[in-house]
Amino acid sequence: MTFGARLAAAMDEHGPLCVGIDPHESLLADWGLPDDASGLRSFAQIVMEAVGGRVAAVKPQAAFFERHGSAGVAVLEEVVAAGRETGTLVIVDAKRGDIGSTMGAYADAFLRDGSPLAGDALTVSPYLGFGSLDPAVDLALSSGRGLFVLCLTSNKEGHEVQHARTADGASVASLMASRAAALNAGSDPMGSIGLVVGATVGDAAERTGTDLTAVNGPLLAPGVGAQGAGAAELTAVFGAARRQVLASSSRGVLRAGPDVASLRTAALEASSEAAAALR
Numbered sequence: 338m339t340f341g342a343r344l345a346a347a348m349d350e351h352g353p354l355c356v357g358i359d360p361h362e363s364l365l366a367d368w369g370l371p372d373d374a375s376g377l378r379s380f381a382q383i384v385m386e387a388v389g390g391r392v393a394a395v396k397p398q399a400a401f402f403e404r405h406g407s408a409g410v411a412v413l414e415e416v417v418a419a420g421r422e423t424g425t426l427v428i429v430d431a432k433r434g435d436i437g438s439t440m441g442a443y444a445d446a447f448l449r450d451g452s453p454l455a456g457d458a459l460t461v462s463p464y465l466g467f468g469s470l471d472p473a474v475d476l477a478l479s480s481g482r483g484l485f486v487l488c489l490t491s492n493k494e495g496h497e498v499q500h501a502r503t504a505d506g507a508s509v510a511s512l513m514a515s516r517a518a519a520l521n522a523g524s525d526p527m528g529s530i531g532l533v534v535g536a537t538v539g540d541a542a543e544r545t546g547t548d549l550t551a552v553n554g555p556l557l558a559p560g561v562g563a564q565g566a567g568a569a570e571l572t573a574v575f576g577a578a579r580r581q582v583l584a585s586s587s588r589g590v591l592r593a594g595p596d597v598a599s600l601r602t603a604a605l606e607a608s609s610e611a612a613a614a615l616r
């Protein structure tokens with residue numbers, strides 16, 4: 338089964354929410370955990386116990402694991418394995434992007450069957466040119482995995498690049514979206530090459546001429562919760578494309594920990610809110 342089909346089924350079953358696993362130093366402290374690999378492991382285990390099998394997806398943010406060195410990367414591998422065991426899709430948020438030949442090695446690490454870091458999808462940056470992602474696109478599609486390509490990001494600096502216009506007047510963001518659309522053409526219920534479009538971006542899709550409905554792929558929408566976006570923003574930003582959206586919240590949910598039951602309640606509430614906003 339393709340990633341697009343598996344994600345559509347998971348969203349139907351659990352609601353359109355991805356819980357971000359971002360073990361910030363401050364969250365580890367709030368949870369009474371040490372800022373080392375053992376604290377990271379406890380944090381990740383608590384999150385997976387709370388939400389594994391109950392939300393559509395989780396999104397471990399690689400940097401928070403990498404900052405603990407190889408022992409932290411081992412915990413990221415454990416999160417990938419826990420997702421597989423609980424039937425929860427894992428989007429590894431590593432935002433990789435490089436020249437094609439090196440991109441092949443990143444693809445091998447994050448998208449190859451049998452690699453311990455290969456979840457169900459990977460976030461990638463197309464700002465070395467969308468074509469530089471080809472090795473990742475090829476391996477994702479041939480292994481039943483997916484990609485989320487940065488398109489309109491939630492940070493305030495993103496417009497410098499993403500809203501810029503090329504010589505023929507098209508915005509960079511709209512070009513990224515049309516490249517994803519071409520890869521997803523004809524897929525049912527949706528393709529496996531998604532985009533990242535922040536829930537905080539307001540009317541950026543319209544202003545940049547980015548046709549999100551035409552993408553026919555999943556739209557990962559971070560920015561829910563801690564960055565200020567809620568139900569109203571999800572509805573306004575995505576409009577007719579809202580059925581493709583996987584809303585993503587990290588700190589907004591994680592703040593409810595470390596109690597497993599409270600964390601689970603926060604995740605399920607966020608999932609219901611996203612479902613209502615995106616219905």
Ligand SMILES: O=C(O)c1cc(=O)[nH]c(=O)n1[C@@H]1O[C@H](COP(=O)(O)O)[C@@H](O)[C@H]1O
Nearest residue numbers: 398460490491533535559563564586587588
């Ligand atoms: O690709 C992402 O996930 C991402 C893209 C984007 O445009 N904005 C964004 O915040 N993210 C990630 O989503 C998460 C947001 O975390 P919270 O603000 O705590 O919900 C972080 O892991 C970010 O790296």
